[in-house]
Amino acid sequence: MIDILIEVLSIPFVQRALIGALLIAIVASASGTFLVFRGLSFMTSGVAHAALGGAALGLFLQHSGLVPWFDPIIGALLFSVFVALVTGYAGETGMTQKMEVAVGVSFALSMSIAVFLMYYIPPTQVPQIWGYLIGDLLLLDNFDIVLLAITAIVLVLITLVFNKEFIYVSVDMEGSICHGMNARAYHYLMLITSALAIALATKAVGAILVYAIMVAPAAAASELIKSIRGIFIAVFVIALLSELMGLVASFTVNASPSAIAGILAAFSYVIAMQIKKLRDRVSIDLDQFPQHDEEATLVLREALDTSAHEGHDH
Amino acid sequence: MEQQFLFEVEDLAVKYPNGELALYNVNFSIKSPTFMAIVGPNGSGKSTLLKTSLGLIKPVRGQVKVLGYDSVRENKKIRKLVRYVPQRDRIGLSVPLKVKDVVLMSRLLKKPPPRFASSKDNEMARESLKRVNMADLWDRPFPELSGGQRQRVLVARALAGDGPILMLDEPLAGTDHESQDMIVEALGDYRSEHEVNIVMVTHDLNPIHTLVQDVLLLKNTVVGVGTPCDMMDVDLLKKIYGPTAKVVEYAGHKYCVTHDSGVDRHD
Ligand SMILES: Nc1ncnc2c1ncn2[C@@H]1O[C@H](COP(=O)(O)OP(=O)(O)OP(=O)(O)O)[C@@H](O)[C@H]1O
Ligand SMILES: [Mg+2]
Numbered sequence: 001m002i003d004i005l006i007e008v009l010s011i012p013f014v015q016r017a018l019i020g021a022l023l024i025a026i027v028a029s030a031s032g033t034f035l036v037f038r039g040l041s042f043m044t045s046g047v048a049h050a051a052l053g054g055a056a057l058g059l060f061l062q063h064s065g066l067v068p069w070f071d072p073i074i075g076a077l078l079f080s081v082f083v084a085l086v087t088g089y090a091g092e093t094g095m096t097q098k099m100e101v102a103v104g105v106s107f108a109l110s111m112s113i114a115v116f117l118m119y120y121i122p123p124t125q126v127p128q129i130w131g132y133l134i135g136d137l138l139l140l141d142n143f144d145i146v147l148l149a150i151t152a153i154v155l156v157l158i159t160l161v162f163n164k165e166f167i168y169v170s171v172d173m174e175g176s177i178c179h180g181m182n183a184r185a186y187h188y189l190m191l192i193t194s195a196l197a198i199a200l201a202t203k204a205v206g207a208i209l210v211y212a213i214m215v216a217p218a219a220a221a222s223e224l225i226k227s228i229r230g231i232f233i234a235v236f237v238i239a240l241l242s243e244l245m246g247l248v249a250s251f252t253v254n255a256s257p258s259a260i261a262g263i264l265a266a267f268s269y270v271i272a273m274q275i276k277k278l279r280d281r282v283s284i285d286l287d288q289f290p291q292h293d294e295e296a297t298l299v300l301r302e303a304l305d306t307s308a309h310e311g312h313d314h
Numbered sequence: 315m316e317q318q319f320l321f322e323v324e325d326l327a328v329k330y331p332n333g334e335l336a337l338y339n340v341n342f343s344i345k346s347p348t349f350m351a352i353v354g355p356n357g358s359g360k361s362t363l364l365k366t367s368l369g370l371i372k373p374v375r376g377q378v379k380v381l382g383y384d385s386v387r388e389n390k391k392i393r394k395l396v397r398y399v400p401q402r403d404r405i406g407l408s409v410p411l412k413v414k415d416v417v418l419m420s421r422l423l424k425k426p427p428p429r430f431a432s433s434k435d436n437e438m439a440r441e442s443l444k445r446v447n448m449a450d451l452w453d454r455p456f457p458e459l460s461g462g463q464r465q466r467v468l469v470a471r472a473l474a475g476d477g478p479i480l481m482l483d484e485p486l487a488g489t490d491h492e493s494q495d496m497i498v499e500a501l502g503d504y505r506s507e508h509e510v511n512i513v514m515v516t517h518d519l520n521p522i523h524t525l526v527q528d529v530l531l532l533k534n535t536v537v538g539v540g541t542p543c544d545m546m547d548v549d550l551l552k553k554i555y556g557p558t559a560k561v562v563e564y565a566g567h568k569y570c571v572t573h574d575s576g577v578d579r580h581d
Contacts, residue, residue, distance in 0.1 A: 037409045164429045168419060171406045178368045178398035178481075179423035180390065226410050226455045 017137040021243035023148040028213045029236035030159040031194045036218035037170045039096040044214045046107035047080045048207045051199040053110030054079030055132045056117040084195035088188045135206030137257045144204040151200045166190045212262030213239045220272035238268045320346040320511050325376035336362040342539045349512045354532035360515040397475035399468045401483045407457035416456045420475030442473035445500040462493040483515045494521050
């Protein structure tokens with residue numbers, strides 16, 4: 001048994017998958033948590049699709065010979081930053097609803113650009129665009145790992161240094177500005193680093209895993225856990241476990257590990273909601289047995305007595 | 315020494331991008347130090363005036379000076395002096411910040427990153443929570459508190475900070491009698507111990523009229539400015555609260571009776 005395990009673990013693509021899973025869990029914890037705090041979980045899918053439009057633009061510029069050096073990944077990163085900027089501009093006053101609309105609009109715009117450009121890209125190249133959305137933990141190459149590792153390290157550093165700022169911006173933008181903090185700069189910094197991380201992670205492991213892992217664990221953890229640090233840790237653990245279970249399962253049932261990990265991560269949210277409901281029910285049950293209050297009963301009885309007397313008088 | 319002014323407002327007009335003229339023809343000045351109340355009904359431009367004075371909104375006409383600094387050109391300097399508490403509904407509840415973290419904000423926001431809390435910061439935070447009787451809730455998640463408790467924590471946040479101006483936007487909104495008294499008392503005590511200016515937005519003058527020195531009655535323009543007693547005038551109050559406004563005297567104090575004041579408080 002152990003022999004088989006060691007043998008499996010020595011296969012390079014399995015090793016890359018494990019390292020990839022770890023790095024994605026770090027990205028989810030550092031970036032996904034802030035997005036959920038900010039009420040911006042929708043931004044993940046907006047950015048990933050915008051990156052698709054950018055990749056299409058990159059391919060178009062390359063193949064039309066207009067800008068031969070323009071790699072699709074540059075286009076993808078540019079478009080994801082564009083979504084972050086539009087979203088940030090809409091949310092400068094701290095209004096989340098406006099940011100959601102901005103994500104939706106810039107998402108639609110980039111998808112339209114992608115589809116529009118597909119007519120002008122040689123049909124043989126079109127799958128490469130969609131390929132941007134479809135990656136998998138088992139298909140990672142060394143370059144993907146390097147890209148993911150750099151993303152994760154930069155993200156962790158920025159989060160370590162600026163976590164208070166990001167939280168203050170989410171909680172009280174107005175108050176932060178009025179106390180002299182450059183809240184606008186941190187607001188944009190948070191959105192842009194998240195967008196870049198989402199785009200790079202999507203490139204590496206594919207959109208499905210990124211959607212599920214960036215949003216669901218953070219949403220699940222913030223339903224249940226009452227401390228910020230606890231949420232960061234829980235997100236990391238949930239994300240990593242989902243991915244590992246996805247990988248293990250993919251060897252037995254012959255399915256994409258990303259898809260299984262996505263399903264598991266989504267389930268963590270459903271389970272969290274269920275636990276929360278149970279918890280609420282338990283505390284209500286306790287409330288139904290308040291301590292017996294002699295005085296209150298007495299007052300109540302007196303009140304009932306007098307009203308009964310009054311009733312007789314009439 | 316030269317007389318300092320907390321506010322010098324000249325010919326101020328503020329318009330929102332949607333065309334709403336929130337303030338017009340606003341002229342007044344208030345000497346420093348003071349405990350000042352800005353009073354007016356909903357939509358009268360109270361919050362707008364505070365935000366304009368902090369440089370969050372640019373006036374379309376005129377200017378505001380805070381302790382001599384211009385709100386547009388020198389808002390950085392003003393923000394160094396101010397501890398600000400926005401209206402409670404502007405505080406996001408999606409992050410499980412602890413009560414202590416909220417109170418520490420006013421101190422940590424004035425530091426450069428990474429903004430670690432020193433033991434002095436913690437001490438100040440604890441002390442100001444005590445002033446509003448919330449020290450027990452130090453480690454509780456802020457979003458789980460009741461509305462009135464949150465308001466008390468936010469007042470503690472202002473008290474914990476440094477800087478000669480406290481600006482509080484409706485710190486009494488949604489609080490019961492007890493919380494109101496506690497907040498008012500805490501502010502009064504703090505003011506008697508420290509040389510600070512307190513500016514408080516409210517739509518009910520009664521709970522604080524014995525404490526404040528200057529009152530600004532606002533209804534998108536200045537309706538009146540002066541001492542609380544001068545402002546407790548039926549004709550002035552009718553201008554902002556409509557014809558049903560009254561002033562009653564009880565136990566040597568005047569009270570205004572308007573739709574906005576808790577009439578049941580003074581039976
Ligand atoms: N962001 C905004 N965009 C457009 N109009 C606004 C905005 N904020 C306020 N207004 C308008 O400006 C006017 C003054 O608003 P303001 O918030 O200053 O009133 P207020 O006196 O603080 O009221 P309240 O007691 O309800 O807090 C209102 O008519 C309001 O509709
Ligand atoms: Mg207001």
